[in-house]
Amino acid sequence: MIGEEFVALSLTPMLIGMLAAIACALPGNFLLLRRQALIGDAISHVVLPGIVVAFLITGVVAAVPMMLGAAGAAIVAVVMIEAIRRLGRIEPGAAMGVTFTAMFAGGVLLLEQSDTSAVHLDVEHALFGNLESLIWLDATGWASLFDREALAYLPVELPRLLIVLTVVALFTWVFWRPLKISTFDESFAQSIGVRTGPLGFALVIVAALAAVAAFDAVGSIIVIAMFICPPAAARLMTNDLGTQVAWSVFFATLSAVIGYVLAGYGPLWLGADNAVSAAGMIAAVSGAILALTAIAGPHKSRSGAPAKG
């Protein structure tokens, strides 16, 4: 599998999968510790109506309007969840459930009603992504990595995800201390002058950014799985936040690579002749990693001082 064929057919999807996985896993660490793990689930559902509305307005499937539409939908969802929670005094989980199911249903109906047959936009694409189709046909081998002409034809998702990953990583790096403090002890963070409200909102926005970029490339299953599984597995490996983030990046990369290889080549080894969904397999591998750490992780149970009454 090393050679021309690999560079052209497998290198870019694998890289895109890795970048998407890492971009989601980074904010996922903080969301997990803040008990907001299901935000990723909600975001990946509400992104659909945003993208459909953006498509209906502009008439093209382009990155910028879709990003704007998705971001708009995410903001609408956050406002709606807050409104339902406050006005109806409904617990946040249920408010979230009402919002994202209704918005997803609206998105699906809009999509089915409008004429999107000419473009590659349908519900299944939104759910499973099209990782396998993000190939780099102009590559002729490893040398193409240094060939300017071939590089110009890289799938656009790759540089886009690279930019988003840089933004996410920068956010995590710059706000590391305030994020860490406000995640573990919000009132202490407030007392030393961290503005926890805007910081929490910024975290959700960064998560949404990662979700939208990843969603566009790989579908919503990977987004949800990568927000939760690698950070959760990492949490069972260590007590230190820095180490946890490092583990989660490692697990995310591992899931993407093993998942992609298993999906592409696994069926061939078993004698079948067609590959299975790479997105689904990556999610499955991340689940397997989580299962392993849940069985044998060094810090799987609560440790340290006993809980105070």
Next chain:
Amino acid sequence: MLWQALTFQLGYNATLVTLGATLLGVAAGVTGTFLFLRKRALVSDAISHATLPGVGLAFILMVAMGGDGRSLLGLMLGSAGSAWIGLLCISALTRRTRLAEDAAIGAVLSVFFGIGIVFLTFIQTMSEGRQAGLEGFLLGSTAGMLYSDAVIIAVGGAAVLLAVIAFRRPLSAVAFDPEFAASSGLNVPRLDLIMMGLVMAITVVGLKIVGLILIVALLIIPPVTARFWSERVTGVLWVAGIVGGVSGYVGAALSAIAPALPTGPVIVLVSFSMFALSLFFAPARGVLAAVLKHLSFQRRVHVRQGLLALAQGQPIYEKLTLRLLRRAGLARADGVATSDGKARAAKALRDETRWQMARSREEFALAATFYDGLTEIETVLTGDQITELDRLIGAPKGVRP
């Protein structure tokens, strides 16, 4: 067309499906209320997504054994099996590790769904799998349903509803107050298990109509809607059942006349529109009621502050205050009090003075907590206490020459 669909005139299958969806909706609304009161609404999301690998595996097994593969009963059994495994995974993750329940829900949901997608893409490569139509289970579809499937859905809906009715008393006791329920001899863990079993049954029966991605809406939206209409468990249960039933009924009827649309989103949007109506127009907790309450509170504050200003001879600059006082006939347009206004102003000032005295004295500390600048002191203290206050304040005194 819509009228025909709503009055069961679109053929035997459509009628059965609509009936089944209605019964299922009622059962889902009631069960969802128990989940909602236990604050575990999103567990159902994980359960429903966890059905997908079971559906795929059941199809593959049935084909491997030489069967049709599309038998709804077989697919339902498979989905129930994998949903059960998903539930076990959630409870194992929350009990045996330090992960919170929301992380366990998200992990099970995405991983099981991913595995299910792997199976589905595998099935698409099987020669028998091309027309399997398993994608219909994602968003629900009633188009081209077999007679036997329609019967299964109608019977399944009725069975789930009967089970919910049978368990409604112990389940609402547990949902309302688990500690009290435990102390009165109910087996809370077992009832929780029954509740999850009901959720699973609803998911499995609703799989074909609503689809596994959106079935969670049928369990969440009706109770949240009902919460706007009632403060009592029984009331919420009734309203949730009705909202769920109407959603299933209208949604299934609508989709019978528009077969191209997936059924699930239609049903969800019907129930969401009922939710939106309740959010705005519910009598006690709705947005409209809250706005009205706020406006009336604002008016009372303005009138009170205006009266105090009149009593102390201060000019009123706030236009709203002046307008409210004028409309009540308490002041003239130039801000001078009418005779009625003078009497009310004197009363307001006396009330305020009494409150200030009450708040400064130890023995009235409890009463002073009722002070909000609006409540009249007579509604809080007895006549004797007010006499005591007036004695402490003292009689009006003249100015020494």
